[in-house]
Amino acid sequence: xxxxxxxxxxxxxxxxxxxxxxxxxxGARVAMLEPGALGGTCVNVGCVPxxxxxxxxQLAHEQRLAVDYGFACTPGPLDWEHFRQxxxxxxxxxxxxxxxRLADAGIQLLAESGRFVSADTVATSSGNELRATQIVIAxxxxxxxxxxxxFDLGLVSDDIFAxxxxxxxxxxxxxxxxxxxxxxxxxxxxSEVSLHVRSSLxxxxxxxxxxxxxxxxxxxxxxxxxxxxxxxxxxxxxxxxLDDAVNGECGPYDAVLWAVGRVPNSERLDLDAAGVxxxxxxxxxxxxxxxxxxxxxxxxxxxTGREELTPVAVAAGRxxxxxxxxxxPESRLDYENVPSVVFAEPPMAKVGxxxxxxxxxxxxxxxxxxxxxTPMQWALTGHGIKTIMKVLCAGDDERVVGIHVLGAGADxxxxxxxxxxxxxxxxxxxxxxxxxxPSSAEELVLMS
Numbered sequence: 001x002x003x004x005x006x007x008x009x010x011x012x013x014x015x016x017x018x019x020x021x022x023x024x025x026x027g028a029r030v031a032m033l034e035p036g037a038l039g040g041t042c043v044n045v046g047c048v049p050x051x052x053x054x055x056x057x058q059l060a061h062e063q064r065l066a067v068d069y070g071f072a073c074t075p076g077p078l079d080w081e082h083f084r085q086x087x088x089x090x091x092x093x094x095x096x097x098x099x100x101r102l103a104d105a106g107i108q109l110l111a112e113s114g115r116f117v118s119a120d121t122v123a124t125s126s127g128n129e130l131r132a133t134q135i136v137i138a139x140x141x142x143x144x145x146x147x148x149x150x151f152d153l154g155l156v157s158d159d160i161f162a163x164x165x166x167x168x169x170x171x172x173x174x175x176x177x178x179x180x181x182x183x184x185x186x187x188x189x190x191s192e193v194s195l196h197v198r199s200s201l202x203x204x205x206x207x208x209x210x211x212x213x214x215x216x217x218x219x220x221x222x223x224x225x226x227x228x229x230x231x232x233x234x235x236x237x238x239x240x241x242l243d244d245a246v247n248g249e250c251g252p253y254d255a256v257l258w259a260v261g262r263v264p265n266s267e268r269l270d271l272d273a274a275g276v277x278x279x280x281x282x283x284x285x286x287x288x289x290x291x292x293x294x295x296x297x298x299x300x301x302x303x304t305g306r307e308e309l310t311p312v313a314v315a316a317g318r319x320x321x322x323x324x325x326x327x328x329p330e331s332r333l334d335y336e337n338v339p340s341v342v343f344a345e346p347p348m349a350k351v352g353x354x355x356x357x358x359x360x361x362x363x364x365x366x367x368x369x370x371x372x373x374t375p376m377q378w379a380l381t382g383h384g385i386k387t388i389m390k391v392l393c394a395g396d397d398e399r400v401v402g403i404h405v406l407g408a409g410a411d412x413x414x415x416x417x418x419x420x421x422x423x424x425x426x427x428x429x430x431x432x433x434x435x436x437x438p439s440s441a442e443e444l445v446l447m448s
Contacts, residue, residue, distance in 0.1 A: 002129035005031045006325070008122050009136045010114050010269065013040020015301030015313030016138030017098060022321035024105035031130055032107055033114040033122070038098040040140050041302070042310040043091060045158040050181065052087045054343045057188035061345065068381040078189055080166050087161075116274040119294050134296055134324055137276075137284055138317065139265040141302035146260060149232030153240050154256035157182070167191050167255035171242055173230055174259030175201045177342045180213075182257055184345040187222050194250065196228040196242065202342060206354040209406040212388050213348055220345065225250070264303045281305065289332045290320045298324075307338055339418040341411045346387070349410040351418045352402035355392060362394040362401070369393065369427070369447040375408055375440045387440055391427070391447055398427035403444070413441045 005028075009020045012034025024030045037044045056078055063075035102109050114122040114130070121131045143156035155163075157178050168191060172183045175197040187193040195217070202210045218224060229245040239252030266282045277285045277293045283305035290298040298320055301313035315333050322331040339351040358366050369391040378385045387407025394401045403417050420429070435442035 002121055002131040005029045005132040007134045008130050008132040011138035012038045013140045014042050014310045015317040018314040018317030019136050019321045020107050021105050022318045023325045024107050026325035028325045030107045033110050033112055035113040038095050043094050045161055047310050049087055049161045053185050057185035060188045115270040119274045137299040137303055138301050139303050141262040141264045144261040144263050150234050153233040154258045156258050169253045170255045171253045172257045179259035181343050183222055187220055188345055194223040197226050198228055205350055206404045209348055209388055209404050212406055266303055290316055337421050339414050346407050347411040348406045349414045350404045351414050358392045358401050365395055367393045371443045371447050376438055389443055393427045400425040409440050
């Protein structure tokens, strides 16, 4: 006989943890199935270890800036193994805290995978069956692998964090945020980086700022090739060679990173047994309330293919638990105006529409405010490194429909502005805000 629960959560990543803990706090009896490490991609091979690398890259830049300021120091290389252990200790601590939180909440954690037997029943990998009135699919996604010759000679993003040494020469294949971020931070830490892009960089971000970021990357010594069609990899005596059907052989490299997208972890769930529909790539099709087409089965996070960001998965999970078990029938995540950051060098942040999107919607009713300036931190030493900001306003009342920043501190600036946009920010509200001086953020409220 199957064990019965109020909620079964498949996956212990950010979204699964959020919905499980919130539901348990509402009094639900919850079981979670997670065969891997708690925290999923974000904690183990995504946001957290990547941000740690980004911090290290920032310190590498600041070493050089310190010399320009007059400090008597010599920039040196990163002790990769020391840093790797620091990072792992931090991740281990997060996993421990997650396990303790689940135990405190009374959630039954099973270190197993699960598959559907029917719409309300899940079989575990050990052969047991669990039944619940509500089941949430939160199994996340993984790096895409290509059917090309020599693919396994390269790395995917998960593999970067297992490296014991920094590659001297590395090729990064892709044009999304994972490719751009790793290209920038590996370059800052001392690698010779070549970025191979099929079409353009960062298609979901504002084109003007993306172009400026690309110029910054070129200035840092990152080689960027567009129009690439990678046919495969092969090993040569002095490294790995990239076979480009358009540009010919490239390399050799000590390592190659494939950053060509992600695919959902859904193929082993036996979704057909429950009648759950997926799209052509295997994403669970979920509506704005996280419902699948089958009553009682919902999905959150990357497995749905919507806004593949950790905070989105967390927020969606919490809203879902509030709706299902917290007596809040109208609770759901609003996917409009989700802020996002590319942790490049420098970081690039956005909230709302790009200029192209806004022009398509509002036409001549759109007004664009811009600011280009050199932050004081750089200006002091004579560096002409520009920060770029854009505020997009629509209609007679100039409601703010998009804010974009490329420059140091962009990742910290936009959180508050994202809150303001959600409650109807107008340009006049920014004009009437007293600036914090001297700061880069003040430029956002001083544009005219």
